[in-house]
Amino acid sequence: MKKYFTIGMAGHIDHGKTSLTKALTNYDTDRLKEEKERKISIELGFAPLLNNEEMHISVIDVPGHERFIKQMIAGVAGIDLVVLVVAADEGVMPQTREHLEILEFLGISHGIVALSKIDRVDEELQELAIADISAELVGTVFENAPVLPIDSLSGRGIEDLRKLLINHISSLETRNSSGAFRMPIDQVFTVKGQGTVVRGTVYDGTITEGADLAVQPKNLSTRVRQMQLFGIKSEAAVAGQRVAINLANISKTDIAKGDVLVNGALFSTTKAVDVSLKLIKEMHYTLKQRAEVKCYFGTTEVVGTIVFFDRNEVFDEEKEILCQLRLHEPVVIKRNDRFIIRRPSPAETIGGGWVLDPLGSKYKFGQQTIAYLLEKQNGTASERVLKLLSSVSCLTKEEILLRTSLTEEALSEVINSDAEIVAITANLYSCLSVIKRLRAQILASLTEFHAEAPMKVGIKKAELIQKLTKQYPIELIDFTLNWCKEEVVSRGEFLANAKFTPHIPKQWSKRIDQLLKRLQEAKFSVQYLSNYFDEVGIPVPLRKDFANFLVSNQQMIALDENFFVDKKTFDQAVQKLKLAVPEMLETKDAKEILGISRKYLIPFLETLDQLGITRRQENNIRKWI
Numbered sequence: 295m296k297k298y299f300t301i302g303m304a305g306h307i308d309h310g311k312t313s314l315t316k317a318l319t320n321y322d323t324d325r326l327k328e329e330k331e332r333k334i335s336i337e338l339g340f341a342p343l344l345n346n347e348e349m350h351i352s353v354i355d356v357p358g359h360e361r362f363i364k365q366m367i368a369g370v371a372g373i374d375l376v377v378l379v380v381a382a383d384e385g386v387m388p389q390t391r392e393h394l395e396i397l398e399f400l401g402i403s404h405g406i407v408a409l410s411k412i413d414r415v416d417e418e419l420q421e422l423a424i425a426d427i428s429a430e431l432v433g434t435v436f437e438n439a440p441v442l443p444i445d446s447l448s449g450r451g452i453e454d455l456r457k458l459l460i461n462h463i464s465s466l467e468t469r470n471s472s473g474a475f476r477m478p479i480d481q482v483f484t485v486k487g488q489g490t491v492v493r494g495t496v497y498d499g500t501i502t503e504g505a506d507l508a509v510q511p512k513n514l515s516t517r518v519r520q521m522q523l524f525g526i527k528s529e530a531a532v533a534g535q536r537v538a539i540n541l542a543n544i545s546k547t548d549i550a551k552g553d554v555l556v557n558g559a560l561f562s563t564t565k566a567v568d569v570s571l572k573l574i575k576e577m578h579y580t581l582k583q584r585a586e587v588k589c590y591f592g593t594t595e596v597v598g599t600i601v602f603f604d605r606n607e608v609f610d611e612e613k614e615i616l617c618q619l620r621l622h623e624p625v626v627i628k629r630n631d632r633f634i635i636r637r638p639s640p641a642e643t644i645g646g647g648w649v650l651d652p653l654g655s656k657y658k659f660g661q662q663t664i665a666y667l668l669e670k671q672n673g674t675a676s677e678r679v680l681k682l683l684s685s686v687s688c689l690t691k692e693e694i695l696l697r698t699s700l701t702e703e704a705l706s707e708v709i710n711s712d713a714e715i716v717a718i719t720a721n722l723y724s725c726l727s728v729i730k731r732l733r734a735q736i737l738a739s740l741t742e743f744h745a746e747a748p749m750k751v752g753i754k755k756a757e758l759i760q761k762l763t764k765q766y767p768i769e770l771i772d773f774t775l776n777w778c779k780e781e782v783v784s785r786g787e788f789l790a791n792a793k794f795t796p797h798i799p800k801q802w803s804k805r806i807d808q809l810l811k812r813l814q815e816a817k818f819s820v821q822y823l824s825n826y827f828d829e830v831g832i833p834v835p836l837r838k839d840f841a842n843f844l845v846s847n848q849q850m851i852a853l854d855e856n857f858f859v860d861k862k863t864f865d866q867a868v869q870k871l872k873l874a875v876p877e878m879l880e881t882k883d884a885k886e887i888l889g890i891s892r893k894y895l896i897p898f899l900e901t902l903d904q905l906g907i908t909r910r911q912e913n914n915i916r917k918w919i
Contacts, residue, residue, distance in 0.1 A: 298534030302373035306387035310410035313446035352536040372495035399646025407441040469533030475499035478592035511563040511624040517542040552594040554626040563624035568654040573645035590634040616667040629699035688724035749843035752790030805830040813860040853897035
């Protein structure tokens with residue numbers, strides 16, 4: 295497959311980045327009138343270095359002036375290799391150092407140093423400049439970077455630099471083009487007759503002409519009309535490419551630099567980000583707890599506060615600090631994304647690092663939180679997935695990819711090899727620890743319900759699910775209920791502990807026995823049931839539950855809402871009628887055979903119909919079923 299890479303030019307203002315870009319590509323990246331008049335780069339500049347069947351290389355020229363650090367960060371955030379430009383007649387300058395720190399914080403480890411403007415100095419000064427650069431790079435990821443003397447105006451060293459760049463970058467791994475598409479926007483403009491156009495470097499995935507996209511964090515829907523790669527129409531764009539996209543159904547005022555184009559639901563917005571932060575080597579001010587900082591993620595700049603969990607301030611710290619950025623506005627990021635933080639006033643770079651979890655939560659101050667963040671930082675792929683699932687119960691495959699930044703292949707391997715990870719549905723996953731925790735809650739809820747209502751067959755399934763959905767999704771609840779079906783039984787619309795049997799509470803059992811004895815003695819000459827409850831001393835609030843239990847447990851039969859007879863008495867009456875009148879039962883026959891008054895007879899016969907023992911015909915005749 296064809297490879298796509300982006301090279302970034304970095305360094306102090308007026309050290310020749312734009313001139314070097316033009317010498318390498320034959321493109322003048324200073325487009326603006328103001329840039330040409332002031333002879334400084336203000337906005338990002340872009341140019342193609344190489345385009346053949348095997349590889350495409352773009353160059354980004356970033357501003358060097360300290361006032362344009364935001365643009366510089368936006369430019370280098372998406373590069374694969376950097377050319378650090380240092381003028382031979384000035385050597386290492388403040389912006390050289392700041393750019394170098396920013397590059398390290400952004401995780402850019404491949405670099406080449408271009409010693410520019412060598413025609414302005416003699417051999418001795420050139421050697422001193424190289425020594426100065428080498429000393430500055432000691433202890434950095436660019437310590438062993440090659441230093442090439444060049445002069446953009448005369449062309450000295452340009453071809454050697456071009457060859458070195460192509461040779462070096464061709465050995466690098468390309469970005470992931472198989473996942474979901476993501477492109478931070480760094481330029482927005484309109485083209486007459488075409489509408490809104492955005493430019494950016496594709497961070498992840500692939501996009502094709504006609505594809506539906508979303509503009510985040512604004513959650514706007516749009517579509518790709520057409521695309522161009524440095525002025526050449528293209529039907530697709532992949533990770534690592536510099537691309538201009540003409541968007542449908544969206545105006546220039548709806549979208550801005552810093553927004554992110556994505557497809558699918560794999561990228562979500564966030565305002566709380568767990569991070570691993572490293573500070574600059576020479577801080578000028580103490581960084582205090584909850585200090586306001588400017589945060590840079592890709593092309594996005596957003597204000598936020600920094601929250602420490604193991605300190606209240608920091609001044610000089612070489613180790614990484616696990617902390618959180620709480621942002622004032624939402625951003626679109628994922629795990630392993632790099633960031634920079636700067637002090638708003640006086641403006642200076644404070645540090646940078648990488649994202650542990652794009653969807654952080656609120657944590658307590660203390661070592662327990664630090665230990666938790668360490669697990670996020672250092673865990674294996676399986677450990678990270680399990681830790682994530684244990685904290686949020688269950689997620690789709692896309693959500694796991696977003697939170698862990700694993701590739702689809704790596705996640706599939708984890709899912710297939712780790713028995714602790716459980717597929718709840720075709721695309722919903724949880725882990726055994728969560729399922730066991732939910733199981734324990736279900737059993738505890740049933741035990742509590744049975745203790746409070748021992749005469750009921752169980753709790754309504756809908757009631758239990760409503761209680762549990764405050765913590766767990768319905769799919770996980772249904773799965774867990776099925777998973778522990780040997781312990782939890784379904785009785786119609788009710789759920790119960792498999793070992794539970796409805797029963798009369800021990801403290802009331804003797805009184806209920808007395809009530810049943812009275813019903814047996816009364817046969818069909820019963821009083822109102824409330825009278826019997828009065829006689830045996832059953833409180834009014836409990837009577838309905840007792841009555842329902844005795845009926846459902848087939849210890850008595852309800853003739854109507856007031857009269858109840860002993861089940862044995864009822865069964866004997868039915869048997870007596872069937873023997874005497876085996877086919878059709880008339881009301882007068884029942885009265886003669888049973889010898890009971892109409893006060894009880896009519897409710898008794900209607901109860902036979904309700905219970906499906908008889909079916910009423912015309913003229914008060916009933917047929918046995």
